[in-house]
Amino acid sequence: MDSFIDVPERLALKGVSRRDFMKFCGMMATVLGLPMSFMPRIAHAIDKRPTVVWLHFAECTGCTESFIRSTYPWAADIILDTIDLAYHETIMAAAGDQAEEILEKTVKDNKGKFICIAEGAIPTKDNGVYGKVHGKTFLEIANHVCKNAMATICVGNCACSGGVQAAKPNPTEAKSVGEAIGIKTVNIEGCPPNADNMVATIVHFLLLGKLPAVDERGRPLFAYGYLIHDNCERRGHFENDEFVKEFGDEGAAKGWCLAKVGCAGPKTYNNCPKIKWNQGTNWPIGAGHPCIGCSEAKFWDEMAPFYVGKI
């Protein structure tokens, strides 16, 4: 595991200079609406809002939807005050040729300086003709845009590991962005990822001056370093052998452990039990539903069937 390698060193391997990296840090600070005091090491003031290109591939837009559930910073504050979200198909006003023009110009004018956020997997069967925008395959778009970006951040299980369309038998031979075009990406996992994790990951990144330690799949350990099971509010019931044996039984009514009805919490790295969802409103196990392991690669195959005990 190479998670604690100094980031500039890691990026140097990819031909990115320390100076570029520092600019990237500054960008990320502003991406998340953080005061610059979070960035004591940044030498250069940012006079322009950093440019971000957000691409949609084979996906359901759930990650974008999750992102706009962010509060403090609110999505509007991020989009309008702190970054220059040059391209995002779900939000942007421009259409068709005018939208394509923006993408081309942004990549050309900001080569190596913009951040690419990728949502969705990339079908690769038949040269990727199963997914297109403006007549170009996702494969062509990713090769052009991601490879000209300073860094690509994958959001969601599809971009990070292929997602639902890559589940067996994977009819379109869908792959993660990193695998499809052969680049390393930061992977904010989940189906969708929690908006809070996008923020928390970067805060950690900025304070320590290096990428947060990541696991072998590029997931920040800060958010994905612990098993759901280890922080679960129902862990005590697990230790006491108090299990839901079938939905609707006494154990379900009493909020006992869901491990025997399929919970993937013991195999899944994520911080849902700590931060919960939607401003701390609830989370799957809190609603009496097993964890399905959505921040793990190939969970659609490896955690299924989802309602059959795994221990």
Place this chain on the structure above:
Amino acid sequence: MARVVVDPIPRIEGHLRIEVEVENGKVKDAWSSGTLFRGLEIILQGRDPRDAHLITQRSCGVCTLVHSMASVRAVEDALKIKIPPNARIVRNLTHAAQNMHDHPVHFYQLCALDWVDVVSALSADPAKTSDLSGAVSGRPGTKKYYEGLKGKLKAFVDSGQLGPFANAYWGHPAYKLPPEANLMAVGHYLDNLRQQVHAAQMTAIWGAKNPHLQGHLPGGVTVTEQLNADFIAKYLFMLKEQVKFIEEVYIPDLLAVASFYKDWAKIGGNKNFLAYGDFPQSDVEPDSFYFPRGVLMNGELKLAKFDAGKITEDVTRAWYEGDKPLHPSVGETKPLSGDKLKGAVPDTQSKDGKYTWLKAPRYDGQPMEVGPLAQCLVSYVGGNKEIKDTVDAVLKKLEVGPEALFSTLGRIAARGIKCLVNAKAAEKWTMDLVENIKKGDTKTFTPYKLDETVNGQGAGLNDVARGSLGHWVNIEKGKIKNYQQVVPSTWNLGPADAKGVKGPIENALIGTPVADPKKPLEVLRTVHSFDPCIACAVHVIDPQTNEVYKFRVS
């Protein structure tokens, strides 16, 4: 004559390409293409039927939840499971909250920029904007507020980094709102971006999280210990806040904007409408549906009974094998691949050219518009008093007749009307839940057997944010043998059929004025009025789906 291709269509879910032929300043012909294929139905085969709702929910993260709901209902139909009343109510409350999230997000975030000129807002007078908002909105802004908003907008534009507002059709002659109305709308665009966070929280109360809820399961809902006063009160008070926003901001804005665009009450209409209906008030379906089920044909306000056996899908113009319109019971459908796919380049020029991943659903051989407009029309004729009263009030306020509903503007207005009526009804449903719990009924789940001896076929028909959504499942030896989704955006955005009859969005686009083919703003208006959701519209039926439409559909 000019061919205009709009690809990508922004501010929708998914990947959509629209091509129109413009002659004498109007759309003469139109082609709608879904440009992404994912193959979820193939992935579902052989899996545990209980897992289907988790997989199908990933059809769409915008209209999240609804595919989960359709799926659990299909499996319950197949396994003959009756869910407890509390489960039914919790599902209705979650679904209602989803609509309260979805419809305002569509109005403000997805379609408003077709009608609201953000750049024009820069020349608004803040004092007059404050007066205007006082006159139309139940939540007026002060002069100081609008000064601040205008200043913020000006600083944004002066920065030269226009972000999501760059390169749009600002200044287009089809924009008709005065600068003050534009500034007010920009303010409410930002307000709803915040408000939607709370609407999503309402779904998370019962559904764990949003997007992609985890609280449903064939047999009922999983929430048990949280069925308590604390959570119910939380829902109820967030609901009151949401109803207030819909009444004080969304509906007044809708009426204010519509009053400047009444010419759009004559553009973009269809004649056939289908609504599956939804929100069961008991376990008698569909008779107890709050929004009724039915069909309207040929633009007549005459309700016909829905018969699921009349649904067919045509693949003549889609990238699937098969060249005749066939009833699915005898049909065979496979996605093209390799050389046969010819690079999936839309062929809109040849008579039978294939141009989309969407199939063409038909009812009794006819294309049908689905969605809030269809649901409002069917409810209006079908006797939902709240819908009738609200529709009549809106028509009166805008000084137009019922014919105005059959249009792009009618489609957008219907979405707001349905949202308001649905939100108000949810308050009563919440109290129904309270009454049940008071009586000591806390049951939320019906256990059932599911092993290799279990076989069954079922359908789950729902009417959700974007319209009529049907899932069909065939279970053999306890596993999914076949699974099929016929979703709202396939109905609305599907292609022409073998007879050359266009799909609803294509038909609606014909006749749309286009002032400047290089800036087809008017095309976006009609496209967005359907609230397209393309990721879930693209799907495939397996060759063995044979008996799918023989399923019992009550």
